[in-house]
Amino acid sequence: MSDRLYTKDHEWVEVDGDIATIGISEHAQEQLGDVVFVELPEVGRSVAQNEDAAVIESVKAASEVYAPLTGEIVEVNEMLAEDPAQVNADPYGVGWFMRIRIDEPSELDELMDEEAYKDFLADLE
Amino acid sequence: MTTTSGNRGLVMDEPLLFEQDAPGRCGVDLETPEGRPLKLGGLERKGAIGLPGLAEPQVVRHFTRLSQKNYAIDAGFYPLGSCTMKHNPRLNEKAVRMPGFALAHPLQPESTVQGALELIATLAHWLTTLTGMPGVAMSPAAGAHGELAGLMTIRAALTARGDARKKVLVPESAHGTNPATATLCDYAVESIPANERGRIDIEALKEALDQDVAALMLTNPNTCGLFEDEIVEVARLVHDAGAFFYGDGANFNAIVGRVRPGDLGIDAMHINLHKTFSTPHGGGGPGSGPVVLAESLVPFAPLPYVVAGEGGFRMVEHDPSGRSFGRLRAFHGQMGMFVRALAYMMSHGADGLRQVAEDAVLNANYVLARLKGAYHPSFDGPCMHECLFDDRTLKDTGVSTLDLAKALIDEGFHPMTMYFPLVVHGAMLIEPTETESKATLDQFCDTMLALMEKAQAGNAEWFHESPHLAPWRRLDETAAARNPVLTWSPEQGKNAAA
Numbered sequence: 249m250s251d252r253l254y255t256k257d258h259e260w261v262e263v264d265g266d267i268a269t270i271g272i273s274e275h276a277q278e279q280l281g282d283v284v285f286v287e288l289p290e291v292g293r294s295v296a297q298n299e300d301a302a303v304i305e306s307v308k309a310a311s312e313v314y315a316p317l318t319g320e321i322v323e324v325n326e327m328l329a330e331d332p333a334q335v336n337a338d339p340y341g342v343g344w345f346m347r348i349r350i351d352e353p354s355e356l357d358e359l360m361d362e363e364a365y366k367d368f369l370a371d372l373e
Numbered sequence: 374m375t376t377t378s379g380n381r382g383l384v385m386d387e388p389l390l391f392e393q394d395a396p397g398r399c400g401v402d403l404e405t406p407e408g409r410p411l412k413l414g415g416l417e418r419k420g421a422i423g424l425p426g427l428a429e430p431q432v433v434r435h436f437t438r439l440s441q442k443n444y445a446i447d448a449g450f451y452p453l454g455s456c457t458m459k460h461n462p463r464l465n466e467k468a469v470r471m472p473g474f475a476l477a478h479p480l481q482p483e484s485t486v487q488g489a490l491e492l493i494a495t496l497a498h499w500l501t502t503l504t505g506m507p508g509v510a511m512s513p514a515a516g517a518h519g520e521l522a523g524l525m526t527i528r529a530a531l532t533a534r535g536d537a538r539k540k541v542l543v544p545e546s547a548h549g550t551n552p553a554t555a556t557l558c559d560y561a562v563e564s565i566p567a568n569e570r571g572r573i574d575i576e577a578l579k580e581a582l583d584q585d586v587a588a589l590m591l592t593n594p595n596t597c598g599l600f601e602d603e604i605v606e607v608a609r610l611v612h613d614a615g616a617f618f619y620g621d622g623a624n625f626n627a628i629v630g631r632v633r634p635g636d637l638g639i640d641a642m643h644i645n646l647h648k649t650f651s652t653p654h655g656g657g658g659p660g661s662g663p664v665v666l667a668e669s670l671v672p673f674a675p676l677p678y679v680v681a682g683e684g685g686f687r688m689v690e691h692d693p694s695g696r697s698f699g700r701l702r703a704f705h706g707q708m709g710m711f712v713r714a715l716a717y718m719m720s721h722g723a724d725g726l727r728q729v730a731e732d733a734v735l736n737a738n739y740v741l742a743r744l745k746g747a748y749h750p751s752f753d754g755p756c757m758h759e760c761l762f763d764d765r766t767l768k769d770t771g772v773s774t775l776d777l778a779k780a781l782i783d784e785g786f787h788p789m790t791m792y793f794p795l796v797v798h799g800a801m802l803i804e805p806t807e808t809e810s811k812a813t814l815d816q817f818c819d820t821m822l823a824l825m826e827k828a829q830a831g832n833a834e835w836f837h838e839s840p841h842l843a844p845w846r847r848l849d850e851t852a853a854a855r856n857p858v859l860t861w862s863p864e865q866g867k868n869a870a871a
Contacts, residue, residue, distance in 0.1 A: 279798075284854035300562075307850045308792040310549070332855065 253359035271344040280306040283335040288324040319348040377823040394425035454759040454790040454802025457648035465713035479704040490686035505635030508671035512706040519643025519662025520554040529673035529698040538587035546794040551590040571597040571752040582614040592621035594757035608638025627758035630727030640667040650714035661710035732807035733758040743818040764799025771833030774799040779839040
C-alpha cells in the first residue's frame with residue numbers, strides 16, 4: 249500500500265511536508281489512451297481546489313486535470329511537454345504533473361486512500 | 374476475403390505529385406519569349422522553384438483518384454453522431470447557382486441586390502418562426518462563431534445593466550466549443566455533471582447558480598442523444614439567478630418543427646444551417662451559424678442586419694443606440710448558405726420540416742432497437758436523433774471501440790463518433806439522419822451485429838489489424854499527433870512521412 253491519495257477525477261496526490269506532488273492515476277492514463285500533449289500551469293499561479301490546472305490531450309480526447317488542493321503551483325514537470333508518453337509509461341513516477349504548496353491541509357481529508365480509490369473504481373465498473 | 378456488406382475497400386496506391394515528377398514534362402507548352410524586355414523591375418525569378426514535371430492528364434487523374442478515395446455523404450452512409458451530416462439536396466444547388474445570387478457582390482449598391490436582401494430577411498423570418506424567438510443575427514460564419522456571437526450579446530446585455538458576471542456553466546457532456554467560447558469571452562467555465570438518466574443534474578445546477586453566473590450553455594437534445602426533459606425548470610432556475618440561457622442548436626435537427634426553443638425559455642441559440650438546414654458541411658462548404666435571440670438580447674445583437682422599409686430592403690450597418698456589440702465579420706454572412714438553407718426550408722414547408730425531425734428520430738430509434746442487446750445502450754428508453762452505446766459488450770474480448778470502428782471501414786461504412794461524449798465508456802454515437810432508407814440502416818445494423826459476434830467469438834488479432842481493405846491500413850495516430858510531419862521533402866520521401 250502506498251501513501252498516495254486520490255480524487256474522484258482520478259488524480260493522485262503524494263504529500264511531503266507542505267508540498268503535494270500531483271499526477272493522474274493508472275486508471276486515468278489507461279482510459280485516456282496514448283497521451284500526445286500536456287499543457288501545464290505557470291509556476292507561481294494560485295489554484296483553488298477543483299480548479300482546472302492542466303490540460304491533457306490523448307488520441308481519444310482532451311481533458312482537464314483539476315487541482316486536488318488549494319495552493320500555489322511551485323513546480324511543474326517540464327519534461328511532459330517534450331515527452332508526454334511518460335504519462336502512460338509511468339503515471340506515478342516520472343509522469344507526475346505538478347507540485348503545489350498546500351494552503352488548506354484540511355482538504356486532504358476529502359481525498360481517498362488507495363483502498364478507498366480501488367473500491368471507487370470497482371463501483372465504476 | 375469476404376465482408377458482410379459485400380462492400381470491398383479500394384486498395385489503390387496513389388503516389389504524391391512530387392513522386393510522379395518527370396523533369397521537363399509540363400501541362401502547357403509555351404514558347405520562351407525572346408527579345409522582349411521583362412517588366413518585373415528586376416524581381417524576376419532566378420532559379421527553379423521545385424515544382425514537379427507533370428502532364429495535364431496525370432494531374433487530372435491524380436486529383437480524380439484522390440477524390441474517389443474520399444468518403445463523403447455523397448458516397449455512402451455517414452453516421453457521425455452529435456454533428457448532423459446530412460444529404461445536401463441538389464435543389465439547393467440549383468437555387469444558389471441562379472445568377473442573381475451567384476454573381477452578386479457584397480459591395481453592390483443596395484438597390485441592385487434587393488432580391489438578395491429580401492432572401493436574407495425571409496430566411497430570418499423562417500428562423501425566428503421555427504424557434505419562437507423575436508430576433509436573429511445572421512452574420513456568424515459557423516456554429517462556433519454563432520456561439521461566440523450569442524455569448525458576446527449576453528455579455529453586452531450584462532454590461533449594459535452594470536452586472537459583470539464571471540462564470541459560464543456547461544454540462545459535462547457539452548460540445549467542446551461551449552467551454553472554448555466561454556473562455557474566449559473571458560468567463561471561467563464550470564462543469565455541471567449529468568444525472569444517472571444522462572440529463573443535466575438539477576441539484577448540481579442549483580448549487581452552481583449564483584450571482585456570478587452569466588449563462589448556462591445547454592444542448593438540447595444533448596450529446597447523449599437525449600431530450601433534456603427538465604429544460605423548462607432549468608430555464609426558470611437560470612433566469613431566477615439573473616443569468617441567461619444559451620442553447621446550443623447543433624442538434625436542432627431532432628426537434629425542428631416540433632419544439633420551439635423560445636417556448637423552452639432559451640434566450641439565445643445558434644442554428645447550424647449546415648446541419649439542420651442541409652447546406653454543405655465539413656470541407657464541402659463554409660458553415661453558417663445565425664443566432665436567434667430573445668427580446669432582452671435583441672438590442673445588443675451584432676451588426677449588420679436587414680430591415681424592410683418603404684423604399685425596399687436595406688442593411689443597417691450602424692447602431693445609433695450604441696448598444697450593439699459591433700461587427701463580427703465583414704459583410705452580412707454566408708450568402709451562399711442562406712440561399713441553400715431557404716431553398717431547403719421552402720421545398721419542405723413547415724410540415725415537411727416537422728417530418729424531417731420525426732424521421733431523424735425514428736431512424737435513430739430503429740438503429741437503437743436493432744443493436745440493443747448486442748450493444749449496450751448507455752441510457753434507458755428511446756433516444757432522439759442519435760443513439761449512444763458504451764463498450765460493455767466488448768469487455769474481455771480484447772477488442773476496443775476503436776478496433777470495431779476500424780473494422781467498419783472494411784465494410785464500407787464511415788465509422789460512428791467514438792469516445793464522445795466522454796461521460797460514456799468507449800462511447801459509440803450513431804446519428805443516421807432522416808434521409809437514410811431502411812435498407813441502408815439494415816445493412817449497417819447487420820454489419821454492426823456481425824462485427825460484435827465476431828469480436829465476441831475471439832478474433833481480437835484480426836480486429837487489431839483492421840482495416841484490412843482500406844487504401845491505408847491502421848495508421849499510427851499517436852505518432853502522428855506526437856510527431857506530425859506536415860511538409861514533404863525529397864529526402865524524407867513518402868515512406869518517412871508514413
